[in-house]
Amino acid sequence: MSTTVSRDPSGAPGLFTRRATGLVRQGRTRDALFYNVMWSSVALTFAFFWILYPFAYQGSNAILAFLIAAALGLPGAFLYAMLAQVMPRTGGDYVFNSRALHPVAGFAANVSYCFWLAVVYGVYTTYIAAYGIGAFSRVMAGYTGSSGWLSFGDWFATEWGLFITGSAAVALSALMFILGGTRLFFRVQVGAFVLYILGAFLLPIIVGIFTGSGDFTSSFDDYAANLGTTDAMSTLQASASDAGYASAGFSFEATLKSVSVFWFIFGFIFSSNYFAGEIRLRRRTHLYSMPGAVLVAVLFLLALTPAYLNFADYDLNGMLGFADPAAYGFAAGAPAYPELAAIASGNALFGGLIVLGFTVGLLIWLPQTMLLISRSMFAWSFDRIMPERLSYVDPRTRSPVVAIGVVTLLAIASTAIYAFTDWFSTLSVLLGLSLTLLVTAAAGAALPYRQKAMVAASPYARTVAGLPLLTVVGGLAVLGFGAAIAILLWDPGSGASLSDNPGKLGLAALVYAAAIVVYFVSRAVRRRQGIDFELAYKELPPE
Amino acid sequence: MRVRRGNEAGGSDAVRLYYASDIHGTETLWRKFLAAARVYEAGVLVMGGDVTGKVVVPVVEDGGAYVAELFGQPERAGTDEELDALEHRIRANGMYPHRMNAAEVERVAALSEDAREAWFAEVMLVTFERWLALAAERLADSPVRCFVMPGNDDPHAVDGAIERAARVEGCDGRVVEFGGYTMVSLGYSNRTPFASPRELDEDELYRRICAIADAAGDMDRCIFNLHVPPLDSTLDTCAALDEHLEVIMAGSEPKLIGAGSSAVREAIERYQPLASLHGHIHESAGATRIGRTLCINPGSDYHTGRIAGCLLQLRPGGVRHQFVTG
Numbered sequence: 001m002s003t004t005v006s007r008d009p010s011g012a013p014g015l016f017t018r019r020a021t022g023l024v025r026q027g028r029t030r031d032a033l034f035y036n037v038m039w040s041s042v043a044l045t046f047a048f049f050w051i052l053y054p055f056a057y058q059g060s061n062a063i064l065a066f067l068i069a070a071a072l073g074l075p076g077a078f079l080y081a082m083l084a085q086v087m088p089r090t091g092g093d094y095v096f097n098s099r100a101l102h103p104v105a106g107f108a109a110n111v112s113y114c115f116w117l118a119v120v121y122g123v124y125t126t127y128i129a130a131y132g133i134g135a136f137s138r139v140m141a142g143y144t145g146s147s148g149w150l151s152f153g154d155w156f157a158t159e160w161g162l163f164i165t166g167s168a169a170v171a172l173s174a175l176m177f178i179l180g181g182t183r184l185f186f187r188v189q190v191g192a193f194v195l196y197i198l199g200a201f202l203l204p205i206i207v208g209i210f211t212g213s214g215d216f217t218s219s220f221d222d223y224a225a226n227l228g229t230t231d232a233m234s235t236l237q238a239s240a241s242d243a244g245y246a247s248a249g250f251s252f253e254a255t256l257k258s259v260s261v262f263w264f265i266f267g268f269i270f271s272s273n274y275f276a277g278e279i280r281l282r283r284r285t286h287l288y289s290m291p292g293a294v295l296v297a298v299l300f301l302l303a304l305t306p307a308y309l310n311f312a313d314y315d316l317n318g319m320l321g322f323a324d325p326a327a328y329g330f331a332a333g334a335p336a337y338p339e340l341a342a343i344a345s346g347n348a349l350f351g352g353l354i355v356l357g358f359t360v361g362l363l364i365w366l367p368q369t370m371l372l373i374s375r376s377m378f379a380w381s382f383d384r385i386m387p388e389r390l391s392y393v394d395p396r397t398r399s400p401v402v403a404i405g406v407v408t409l410l411a412i413a414s415t416a417i418y419a420f421t422d423w424f425s426t427l428s429v430l431l432g433l434s435l436t437l438l439v440t441a442a443a444g445a446a447l448p449y450r451q452k453a454m455v456a457a458s459p460y461a462r463t464v465a466g467l468p469l470l471t472v473v474g475g476l477a478v479l480g481f482g483a484a485i486a487i488l489l490w491d492p493g494s495g496a497s498l499s500d501n502p503g504k505l506g507l508a509a510l511v512y513a514a515a516i517v518v519y520f521v522s523r524a525v526r527r528r529q530g531i532d533f534e535l536a537y538k539e540l541p542p543e
Numbered sequence: 544m545r546v547r548r549g550n551e552a553g554g555s556d557a558v559r560l561y562y563a564s565d566i567h568g569t570e571t572l573w574r575k576f577l578a579a580a581r582v583y584e585a586g587v588l589v590m591g592g593d594v595t596g597k598v599v600v601p602v603v604e605d606g607g608a609y610v611a612e613l614f615g616q617p618e619r620a621g622t623d624e625e626l627d628a629l630e631h632r633i634r635a636n637g638m639y640p641h642r643m644n645a646a647e648v649e650r651v652a653a654l655s656e657d658a659r660e661a662w663f664a665e666v667m668l669v670t671f672e673r674w675l676a677l678a679a680e681r682l683a684d685s686p687v688r689c690f691v692m693p694g695n696d697d698p699h700a701v702d703g704a705i706e707r708a709a710r711v712e713g714c715d716g717r718v719v720e721f722g723g724y725t726m727v728s729l730g731y732s733n734r735t736p737f738a739s740p741r742e743l744d745e746d747e748l749y750r751r752i753c754a755i756a757d758a759a760g761d762m763d764r765c766i767f768n769l770h771v772p773p774l775d776s777t778l779d780t781c782a783a784l785d786e787h788l789e790v791i792m793a794g795s796e797p798k799l800i801g802a803g804s805s806a807v808r809e810a811i812e813r814y815q816p817l818a819s820l821h822g823h824i825h826e827s828a829g830a831t832r833i834g835r836t837l838c839i840n841p842g843s844d845y846h847t848g849r850i851a852g853c854l855l856q857l858r859p860g861g862v863r864h865q866f867v868t869g
Contacts, residue, residue: 393777457635457848459614531865540575540869
């Protein structure tokens with residue numbers, strides 16, 4: 001055993017440290033940063049924006065919209081980073097809210113979050129089929145003229161194609177955890193990250209820099225010719241015009257409404273908080289990896305958006321929404337940004353890599369989210385609200401296999417909903433997810449008053465203008481999250497607006513109500529077993 | 544001994560035991576540990592090791608004020624109240640504030656590692672003995688039994704302090720009894736990369752556990768209190784370290800391994816006690832079963848000011864557990 005001495009810049013020892021277990025160096029900040037950047041689905045959201053643009057956001061300025069969304073999410077990113085430092089325990093907002101507000105608030109908000117995440121699985125799985133594998137097949141057909149590739153790709157856009165492909169992807173994710181645990185997953189994630197950054201960002205940016213709209217028209221026509229349609233761009237323009245498409249000038253209202261789309265990124269770019277507590281990291285790890293991820297996402301979008309607009313401007317994206325895809329040779333559906341970038345590249349290899357990178361980004365989201373939901377379930381079970389069995393961890397793989405099984409079933413159910421029904425739109429899950437963020441922001445603001453000793457012992461014991469730092473940041477997060485929720489309720493494109501979809505707010509409230517009922521039923525059952533699980537949240541007086 | 548009756552207590556003759564571990568010198572957590580007896584209505588308190596801290600923060604005289612470094616930031620205390628507040632924050636974060644002048648700081652910094660470790664133990668012992676006096680005061684008129692065991696990180700000097708304490712009972716390396724149950728305790732761990740004060744090879748660890756367990760009697764009413772958790776039990780998962788004590792990364796996450804003891808696992812499998820309590824691996828809180836034995840590690844978040852613990856309801860024919868973070 002030995003001791004070490006830490007010196008400050010003046011040369012005097014700042015502290016004397018023993019060699020004792022647990023004194024490990026910090027984990028790498030960039031790993032949590034990568035997780036946040038990947039999980040927040042920047043590429044998918046970019047695709048959403050252009051798919052939804054013709055129908056809901058004509059006149060929107062993409063750059064202004066994502067900058068507003070980033071500004072609304074930034075205080076929340078700081079708050080989550082601070083809360084993860086103050087309460088480093090598996091479970092994220094469940095832990096924060098149950099300790100800062102009330103156990104039932106923590107449980108209900110977290111159940112709601114997990115419920116809506118389970119629902120959003122269907123978005124990813126069906127996009128994997130249609131805009132991933134389906135698009136890849138069409139890119140191959142577009143460059144080779146093979147009808148086999150084309151019919152193969154078209155199948156993925158059918159209802160059963162969406163369901164079977166999506167379910168298979170979910171099952172593969174579960175299998176990865178069951179067979180290899182998180183160790184295998186993180187190995188896969190490394191490769192996925194490289195392919196994702198290369199295909200979904202770097203190549204489209206490079207292609208965009210060197211490809212103007214004239215070059216793109218030529219590539220588009222050649223590509224469509226291999227799909228069986230000549231002079232496709234002119235046909236596309238005529239079809240859009242016939243369908244009533246008219247170019248729109250800048251609209252601030254449309255821009256503000258389209259913040260809904262980019263909220264898909266910036267409302268959820270701090271998810272490493274769900275497991276950040278498992279390995280003790282230093283103070284700035286979370287500050288760099290959560291608000292830092294906001295910065296990285298903004299930089300990606302700042303590079304990608306103008307590059308993309310260079311070959312596919314607002315008008316082309318508008319026309320793609322109005323025109324009949326079959327008329328210009330895309331019978332399975334209009335191409336999204338990855339396929340358009342693939343076409344612009346004029347090269348089968350680059351085109352294939354672009355679509356593969358995008359697809360891998362969707363695929364890796366599935367196990368990432370499985371990890372996130374299963375860890376929340378683990379926390380409920382750990383606190384005895386849910387059955388002990390749910391937190392069973394396989395000794396070999398160290399994975400919560402029962403919780404993963406439950407998530408798998410929910411994800412397949414969600415895939416079926418998105419494949420066979422139109423109950424939920426692409427963005428309608430955002431409202432339910434954002435309500436949990438709002439609860440957490442309120443919890444953060446209240447924490448210095450509800451858990452004085454905890455905050456006093458933390459690195460965030462300072463005050464700003466007489467108010468506790470956490471209260472200030474929490475207050476700003478309430479404003480940011482509140483504004484985002486207001487936009488979701490106002491924007492018909494969100495699928496959760498009060499004007500067009502008033503039932504979604506009711507459904508979100510119903511999920512909370514159901515979770516509250518489960519909590520009180522569980523409490524009664526546990527008390528009969530001699531367990532008062534509310535003791536788990538009770539602050540012991542340091543008397 | 545408090546024996547709670549009725550259904551809510553888990554049936555008549557139930558013994559409620561509160562277990563926590565790895566508070567690493569955090570005074571707030573020691574105070575909370577003592578308060579747990581009243582708040583959780585526990586008749587038995589067990590501290591499972593690693594009670595002393597790892598860091599001494601010099602609070603250095605500087606022209607009528609005191610300066611210290613906390614969380615990498617310079618702190619200055621100009622008044623007695625500010626000094627008290629600064630020292631309180633240092634203690635609350637599991638570190639020992641120690642008032643020194645600049646010359647003394649330089650002297651300690653220049654000591655050999657062994658000499659500095661001895662100095663460290665002296666500083667820690669002053670605080671630890673104050674904690675034991677606090678326990679005597681808080682538990683003076685209480686029937687609560689309070690057991691404290693050193694862990695692998697604790698210097699040997701704490702053993703004598705525990706034995707001398709008025710209201711705290713030692714249990715390390717022996718069998719103790721309460722409410723019709725026995726408890727087998729051992730604070731030593733298997734080898735770690737940190738070369739901490741109480742480490743043994745697996746063979747010797749197994750031999751010592753068996754020597755104590757053989758004297759414990761009926762395993763249906765026996766609890767193991769072994770600081771290190773059983774190997775590959777899911778209670779021992781932590782980040783793998785390289786020779787420089789750097790976390791080894793596997794992709795975007797630390798590479799996780801089981802760092803528990805094969806000797807502990809083998810002993811549990813052999814004796815099959817009612818329950819087995821563990822600490823040591825802070826980030827691997829959980830409950831699992833090895834055969835019929837309920838194995839618990841409540842984990843540790845000592846630097847947050849919250850004490851992670853577990854309440855056990857011991858009753859004829861079984862045990863129920865509940866994790867609590869106070």
